[in-house]
Structures are given as C-alpha cells and as structure tokens.
Amino acid sequence: MTLATPVLDTDRLRLRPFTDADADALFALHSDAHVLRYWDSPPWTEPARAQRFIRMCRKMADEGTGARVAIDRASDGAFVGWCGLTGWIPEYRSATLGYVLGEPMWGHGYATEAARALLRWAFDTLDLNRVQAETDTRNVASARVLEKIGFVREGTLREDCIVNGEVSDSWVFGLLRREWR
Ligand SMILES: CC(C)(COP(=O)(O)OP(=O)(O)OC[C@H]1O[C@@H](n2cnc3c(N)ncnc32)[C@H](O)[C@@H]1OP(=O)(O)O)[C@@H](O)C(=O)NCCC(=O)NCCS
Numbered sequence: 001m002t003l004a005t006p007v008l009d010t011d012r013l014r015l016r017p018f019t020d021a022d023a024d025a026l027f028a029l030h031s032d033a034h035v036l037r038y039w040d041s042p043p044w045t046e047p048a049r050a051q052r053f054i055r056m057c058r059k060m061a062d063e064g065t066g067a068r069v070a071i072d073r074a075s076d077g078a079f080v081g082w083c084g085l086t087g088w089i090p091e092y093r094s095a096t097l098g099y100v101l102g103e104p105m106w107g108h109g110y111a112t113e114a115a116r117a118l119l120r121w122a123f124d125t126l127d128l129n130r131v132q133a134e135t136d137t138r139n140v141a142s143a144r145v146l147e148k149i150g151f152v153r154e155g156t157l158r159e160d161c162i163v164n165g166e167v168s169d170s171w172v173f174g175l176l177r178r179e180w181r
Contacts, residue, residue, distance in 0.1 A: 001063075001064035002061060002062055002063075002064055003060075003061055003064040003065075003066070003067060003088070003126075004061065005017040005057070005061045005067045005068070005069060006067065006069070006121050006125075008069070008117045008118065008121055009074070010074075010113050010114070010116075010117045011074075011113070012073065012074055012075070012108075012110070012113060013071055013072065013073060013074055013080065013110060013113055013114055013117070014071070014072045014074050015069040015070070015071055015083070015114055015117055015118060016069055016070055016072065017057070017061070017069065017070070018053075018054045018057045018058075018068070018069075018070045018082070019054075019070075020051070020054060022050075022054065022070050022079065023047070023050040023051055023054060024047075024050070025079040026050040026053060026054070026070075026079075026082075027044060027047045027049065027050040028102075029079075029081060029082075029100060029101075029102050030043060030044045030049065030050070030053070030100070031043050031044045031045065032102070032103065034103060035100065035101075035102065035103055036100075037163070037164070038135070038136035038138060038139040038142070038163060038168075039100070039163070040136075040161045040163065042164070057084075060086065064088070065086065065087065065088055066084060066085050066086040066087060066088045066095060067084060067085050067118070067121075067122070068082060068083075068084030068085075068086065069082060069083060069084065069114075069118065070082050071083060071101070071110065071114045073105075073110075078105075079102070080101055080102065080105045080110055080114075081099065081100050081101035081102050081105060081110075081111075082099065082100060083097070083098065083099035083100075083111070083114045083115055083118055084097075084098055084099070084118070085097055085118060085119075085122050085126075085131070086098065088126060088128075090126075092129070092130070093126070093127060093128050093129035093130065093177075094128065094129065094130040094131070094132065095122065095126070095128060095131055095132075096131070096132050096133065096134075097115060097118075097119070097131050097132070097133040097146075098133070099111050099114065099115055099142075099145075106141070111141075111142075111145045112145050112148050112149060115145060115149055116149055119131060119149065119175070119180065123177060123180055128177060129176065129177045130174055130175070130176055130177070131151075131174070131175045132172065132173065132174050132175075133146055133151060133172075133173045133174075133175075134157070134160075134170045134171065134172055134173070135170060135171050135173070136161065136163060136168050136169075136170055137156065137168065137169045137170065137171050138168065143171060143173075146173045146175075149175065150175055150179055150180060150181070151173035151174060151175045152173065152174055152175070152179070153171055153172075153173055154172050154173060154174050155171070155172050156169050156170070156171055156172070157169065157170040157171075157172060
C-alpha cells in the first residue's frame with residue numbers, strides 16, 4: 001500500500017517530499033559531526049549517501065511504511081532539515097518519530113513546529129494510536145522538543161548505542177492518541 005508523503009504548511013515552515021535537488025543540502029546536514037553528535041550512526045562522508053536517503057524516502061512512501069519530509073523555512077525557502085515518521089505498523093497503529101535540523105536553524109522552535117504538524121497529519125490520516133521516539137540521554141534539546149509536544153518519558157534503554165565510540169543510554173518517549181491535543 002502506498003502512502004502519499006504530504007505537503008504541510010505551518011506558520012513559519014513548509015514540510016514537503018524530498019526531491020533530488022535536496023541532495024547537496026542533505027549531505028551538508030548529515031556530514032556535520034556536531035549536528036550528528038548524538039545520532040546513532042556516524043556522519044556521512046560520501047555525497048552519494050544523500051541520494052540513497054532520498055531514494056529510501058520514496059521507497060518508504062511506495063511501500064507505505066512511513067513519511068519523511070524535508071523542512072523549508074517559508075519566508076525564504078531555506079532548507080531547515082527533515083522530520084519523519086517511520087516504521088508505521090497499521091495493525092498496531094504505531095510509528096516512530098525522528099528529526100534532524102541544521103545548526104543555524106536551532107533554537108527557534110522549528111523542530112517542535114514541524115513535528116507537531118507531521119503528528120497532526122499522522123494522527124488524522126493514519127489513525128495512529130501511539131508514536132514512539134528515542135533520544136540519547138545527553139540530547140537535552142531533543143528531549144525538550146518531545147516534552148513540549150506532550151510525549152511522556154517512559155524509560156531508559158541502558159547502553160543502547162555506541163556513539164562515536166562512547167557507550168550511551170537512550171530514553172524512550174511515547175505519545176498516545178488520547179494524550180495528543
Ligand atoms: C534536537 C533538535 C531537532 C532541536 O531543534 P530546535 O528547532 O532547536 O528545537 P526547538 O527550538 O523546537 O526546541 C528546543 C528546546 O530545547 C531547549 N534546549 C536546547 N538546548 C538545550 C540545552 N543544552 N539545555 C537545555 N535546554 C536546551 C531549547 O531552549 C528549547 O526549549 P524551550 O522552547 O523550552 O526554550 C536540533 O537540535 C537537532 O537537529 N539536533 C541534531 C539532530 C538530533 O539530535 N536529532 C534528534 C535525534 S533523537
């Protein structure tokens with residue numbers, strides 16, 4: 001079953017499907033070691049990784065397993081980053097939220113605004129019951145984004161990842177349909 005990736009407009013952002021033209025900006029984002037310091041896989045070193053990521057986004061839509069959207073700033077069209085819902089399981093009515101924004105875009109509430117818009121679409125369109133998110137326990141900004149949206153911190157996955165050679169714990173967050181407003 002296919003799942004059309006949406007175009008969503010918020011006060012300050014436009015969320016839209018990735019195109020091939022995003023490859024350079026996407027590579028710049030994912031090759032930035034500081035942006036990826038709490039990410040569970042290393043920064044990209046090959047520009048071809050960006051093309052692969054964009055192909056994966058299309059495959060996800062074709063196979064109906066999720067929706068990953070590029071985020072642009074509405075005022076000037078600047079590439080902000082991306083957010084996505086992956087691992088959609090219709091039987092369980094559940095999916096997983098993720099996001100990465102370029103450092104110059106941090107601290108303006110963009111991640112919260114984008115994630116809220118995508119979740120609003122998903123709760124309506126996919127009839128989700130639960131959305132899960134995981135963050136490295138050191139990633140205070142990401143945890144704060146989830147808390148602002150209404151996610152509940154449900155537990156700790158001890159020594160879940162090894163990030164840049166450092167063993168790290170992850171927090172699991174969950175947002176239930178009945179808690180979403
Ligand atoms: C995590 C990330 C998406 C946040 O994006 P953002 O647009 O800056 O997020 P918002 O502005 O919506 O909210 C960030 C919140 O964290 C707070 N915050 C940021 N850094 C903080 C810090 N070091 N200590 C405490 N609070 C912090 C901000 O003050 C803000 O909270 P507030 O609105 O109550 O003031 C962004 O930093 C990012 O892309 N990081 C790299 C990739 C990543 O880690 N992705 C998530 C993986 S789970």
